[in-house]
Amino acid sequence: MVGVQGAGKTTWVAEHLQRTHAVVSKDHWPNARRREARQRRVLDELLREGRDVVVDNTNASPRERASIIEVARRHGARLRAVFLDVPLDVCLERNAARTGRARVPTVGVLDAWKRLVPPTAEEGFDRVDVIRMDAVRAALSG
Ligand SMILES: Nc1ncnc2c1ncn2[C@@H]1O[C@H](COP(=O)(O)OP(=O)(O)OP(=O)(O)O)[C@@H](O)[C@H]1O
Ligand SMILES: [Mg+2]
DSSP: OBOOTTSSHHHHHHHHTTTTSEEEOGGGSTTOSSHHHHHHHHHHHHHHTTOOEEEOSOOOSHHHHHHHHHHHHHTTOOOEEEEEEOOHHHHHHHHHHOOGGGOOOHHHHHHHHHHOOOOOGGGTOSEEEEEEOHHHHHHHHO
């Protein structure tokens, strides 16, 4: 998954992938140290077991995605990027509407937005899907 906080990644995963895929996310262990290394290890183990896996983080930049791509390639897995291409103002609104731990500081959303580079086949993805909310917007603006 690729998309800033509030873009709707976890919601999309719940709707489309949760029944068939193991979900890996650094959000699952918010207080652990070396979350990056831990995620790599978990991903590696799941792929070794032959599972289909979805990585539900912002994965905003090519650098962040490279480590996932490397592990997946090592297992000969097919790689799909699902990019939730949602405008910043919408992400900020949705984040602000969340409560408790789910809500992240605005600066975190802005940071991810600055790092955000749409995923491409050149990075190593076999398939890139872009999910836009144009249809929803059009309906709302009547
Ligand atoms: N398609 C949508 N239309 C309207 N609201 C949505 C949509 N998808 C998600 N939301 C709402 O937006 C908020 C953020 O969604 P979600 O938690 O899935 O984002 P996220 O990308 O996983 O964020 P984070 O990176 O912080 O985990 C939630 O309150 C969710 O209900
Ligand atoms: Mg999420």
